[in-house]
Amino acid sequence: MTDENQNGPSRRAFLTGAGAVAAGTLAGKASAQDDPAIAIKPWMQELGDGVDVSPYGMPSPYEEDVKRRTVEWLTADPVSSINFTPIHALDGTITPNGICFERHHSGVAKVDPAEHRLMINGLVDRELVFTMEDLMRFPRENHVYFLECAANSGMEWRGSQLNGVQFTHGMIHNVQYTGIPLRLLLEEAGVQAEGKWLLAEGADAAGMSRSIPMEKALDDCLVAFKMNGEALRPEQGYPVRLVVPGWEGNMWVKWLRRLEVGDQPWHHREETSKYTDLLDDGTARRFTWEMDAKSVVTSPSPQAPITHGPGPTVLTGLAWSGRGTIPRVDVTIDGGITWHEARMSGPSTPKALHRFYYDFEWDGSPLLVQSRAHDSTGYVQPTKDQLREMRGLNSIYHNNGIQTWAVDADGKAENVEIS
């Protein structure tokens, strides 16, 4: 299940296999400084801009390709719009705020925080209305969580369709939230004994709303106002959103304006005609909130081909589970004949993205690349065919099946299915 390659290429392997200009190239020259590969560049001869030009900085112009992207047929109308995180171009585990995927049901609400209010009503001892300043007086916590849209990978139920991990798996992001435990606000209002459900409602024109069981609301939900240290971005619910760790992204209500306590779920659109899973027999799975363990190789992938020849190669990807941590990811490069335990690097906290690597010697032959996550409950990521066998072909949501990329001898990668 493991192999020696996972500890990285040996020094000898790198020198014989890869493209670095080594001793030989420099031989016979007075010093390495004479080599044209390391000649003095223009930017070493001119004074750059000072710090006064960038009160809020942006990426290098050379990185302009690292951006959120839409799929035209999915995003024709702001009433139902999606774009995708460029996970093929990222590394580590944190998603930068500017490129966290977006999914809106009536576009981005432009909320003035001074005018915004959060109300708690329904089966409570005291109905309450909070200004943002009121909320800032409650104790806060900091937690990193992934947010995955239930429809992430949904277009792949009936076979491989989208040629890029940004599109197949990019409805996910992972940021550090600062927020108030929802429990504290509910305690402030005083939840009555028959209060078993919570309706969370947004201040967008869709009035996006979802029913949440009280047990989850009192467990680890946050009323969050910061992401990665700064205020929530407008498209992520500025000035305040609900964080529902490990559960489908649609429940993380943005521009949060109201929390109503009730004795049963509300059966709104987003939990009946949408965000339910239609099975072959005509019934629907519903309240499928928890995101199952999942992983995907982000590089190589169709948008991130191997651009060098045989020799030391880094394969990397992301893994996550709505139920806990990811202690282990397996990787195959031969379509599942042999599996290798990947090397994890970075934080391992519950309900957050994990980063894995497989450092191997590529022999230059075509590859069939897959990854398989194991979560801390013992659950193992299934194949797409296993999911289809249980749920039929009607589903859109909750596709956590194993993804395959076919890499050809030139390093180009394609979205394929193998059985």
Added chain:
Amino acid sequence: MTDENQNGPSRRAFLTGAGAVAAGTLAGKASAQDDPAIAIKPWMQELGDGVDVSPYGMPSPYEEDVKRRTVEWLTADPVSSINFTPIHALDGTITPNGICFERHHSGVAKVDPAEHRLMINGLVDRELVFTMEDLMRFPRENHVYFLECAANSGMEWRGSQLNGVQFTHGMIHNVQYTGIPLRLLLEEAGVQAEGKWLLAEGADAAGMSRSIPMEKALDDCLVAFKMNGEALRPEQGYPVRLVVPGWEGNMWVKWLRRLEVGDQPWHHREETSKYTDLLDDGTARRFTWEMDAKSVVTSPSPQAPITHGPGPTVLTGLAWSGRGTIPRVDVTIDGGITWHEARMSGPSTPKALHRFYYDFEWDGSPLLVQSRAHDSTGYVQPTKDQLREMRGLNSIYHNNGIQTWAVDADGKAENVEIS
């Protein structure tokens, strides 16, 4: 040393002390929906922008004040320019890439990654030149580290001068780096037995360079190419910088172009006339690389006053140590007469920022606010007077003394010193 307030205001305390519109306000109305405080707002009645307008998003216009700022007399010339992280407005532990402080010695080098090279030369078995693509073939790791300029708080040696924590303590940021252990690149080149020092040199016009002992180079240094998941920002060394965990920021050479192995330090400008600490007797402390344990209250502070009346109040701040983690921070609001153990929330990893809170009932009287960090080695943050007693008044660098804010009855805060 601790008190009950640290667990947060009780429900009763919040309702009697704070400004939330509670049951009374809503009494007599058909429902909370009739209250003008929660009337339907314009953004709930109009369709917002779809996702196609923001391939790389920016903060809300209401947050435009959260930006890097300069101090004019410090930043007159790009040859020596500084701006500051707006830590008074942030929370959690991650610093967003766009507002990480900058310090340049000849402005921001505009490096084309395709043309950039990293050379290893000197006392090595093989001189090597790497392209960025070569570097991408080495095993990578992910770590969160703070980067603090040695001159952070330096203007305060001779008394309180700058009225804002952004200016007194804002030469710090904390991001997740993805990079190659420097050890792997040095092993590739083969460090010779007499190679005890490393010179790191940048590709800016200043050719910024620092000497680093080999022991540190082989320990935890990274050659990093990503910050918070995406490519390094230009002002942070795009496409590649050195990460020297826990050590002063000047050593984290940006736009890294050359690593030379030698048998002694180079005694360049940045380790002789600069980045040394002139003592009263005319001698200078040098090679003072490690950043001592430090903390500061970020709110309330001069730029983040208390804007509400008496009652539940959140005090928060940051703590860090170049030697390990921060298991404990003490907070006082009466100038040190009584200390309270702060509540930590968020990750606690070595050489990274930690976030602390003190949730208390403000009685509306003036406060003298301080924080005091303890690190995992047992070191306790000293007072400024203790530092001055040991080092005199000539120093600029390595001021990790306890900071005091005086908060008046209106909630306004000022930078003061008390003995």
